[in-house]
Amino acid sequence: MNRKKRTIQLTVISAAALSVFMAGCSSDNAKSTPAASGIPSSTTASPVPGAKYPTSLTYWVSMNGNAAAVMKNYNEMAAYKEIEKKTGTKVDFQHPPTGQEKDQFNIMLASNSLPDVVEYNFTTIAQSPDSLIKGKQILRLNELIEKNAPNLTKILAQHPEFRKMITTDEGNIYVMPFLLGDELLSVVNGPIFRQDWLDKLGLKAPTTIPEWETVLTAFRDKDPNGNGKKDEIPFYMNLGGDFDANNLLVGAWGITTDFYNDKGKAKYGPIQPEYKEFLATLARWYKDGLIDKDYASITDAKLKDAKITNSQVGAYSGYAGSGLGRYLTLVQPTNPTFALSGVPYPKLKEGAPASLGQYTMPFTGYGAALSAKAKNPDEIIKWLDFKYSQEGAMLMNFGIEGESYKLENGYPKYTDLIMNNPDKLPVTQAMAKYFQASWSGPFVQDKRYIEQYYTIPAQRDAQKTWTAADHSKQMPGVSMTADESSKTASIMNDVKTYRDEMFNKFVMGAEPIENFDKYVQTMKGMGVEEAIKARQAALDRFNTRK
8 A cells, every 4th residue: 555645744643653552552462451452551540549530510412323222311321331430420411402413502602501511523613612712611621631631641742643633723722532543443434336236247346437437337238236127326426425525536636525735735626627527527427327316306314225225326435334334234134145345436547646535534623622611620621531541441442341342362352242232233323332432522432443343344345445545635624713714604605505506507417517617706706715715824824733
């Protein structure tokens, strides 16, 4: 694998850094301690001897869907039950109704009535973390962490790139962060093809845009589902999921559908000349019946499920878990020949540079902030820091030893309670009953979780294939000033709405591709260049952080 292609300027965890972070990652150490693969070895025993934890605290956090299926409140999770035993802290979890998380969060901010702890992705809100600190809504955590969080402090000392990511341009740490403990956890999504269709038609997995077109055309014309009808959907696509999140196809042109970092220069993909070529390709495919005619109107995930499980879809993108493993598990019992495989992100042509692919930064702005009105912030930080200790991290990633996992030669292996649940719970729901590794929270996610979650060889192969994509243009988690945020928020809301509208018009042929220059000028009239300048300033500040 070409490591150079995977370098993200000043942000990717280097292999050397990972080897330090995954303390005990050599074969000898891995056999003797669970402090490997993302679990930090604590500077102290855990809980911290003599630490004074809060008697109680209030904690606002969205409830994960898998958890909601098996519990009413996070207090029912085995990991949190054990943390309460260890610390004596009673937590009053407050979960907003599903779908109302953002509204409720904004109401809390507007009324300045935050609970003690608020767990959220703070990069998704209009106000910057610095402005929330200045407005005395949340606390600056730097000194609190140094004084009361020895476990997180050690991790940040070992990994200055983590500290850089979680610190704002004004020098504030605003959350106890969710961190990915290994690069393996950063690539989880990519293009998926019906492998049995490829085999039936004697085709190899496509690796370039022209090869994609050849394969999709064969899917359209050669009846790979064998029902005698021309009902195949060669490519099922979605603007947000496939292109915005994954850089699928568009990455072959070396751009994205949003802001990206081109060697330190902030650019906006949808106004680049290459975007016109990308749109023209999709428009041709749509006209030729290679793309689902209903793609723009399908928002119900169940409809996608139906089309894939009914053997209509030949190619799409998705997670190795829910997008590949789940469908194999659902379909193969009744259709044993059903097979899926993760294919490479396609290059523009043979010999061209590698395509951009999906990549998640080790820190994305998600974590637990403290209300400025919290009465005992020192004690709350100590309580949160427990999750970064070896013992706390094992609880958050694997649950209860002897119940949800057993140590085998130092490796925490999930038991059948998780992997073959006696109540027939899906693995993600069984996990949710015990621990939080399959979603986010203030802890370090351990790669050994995903090594076991991917139970099917095709999942592990897919992830390895997707990792070979280029991740060098990923925009890091820059911080916007309050002025930049206020000036650009409305601009980008309008720009994105217009981009989405015009994407569909260009692809469906309602707008001729010859009008692309007019479309770009309209975006410039909306102020997109001002938004790019603001993003450039934020990127420059990020790159000069220490």
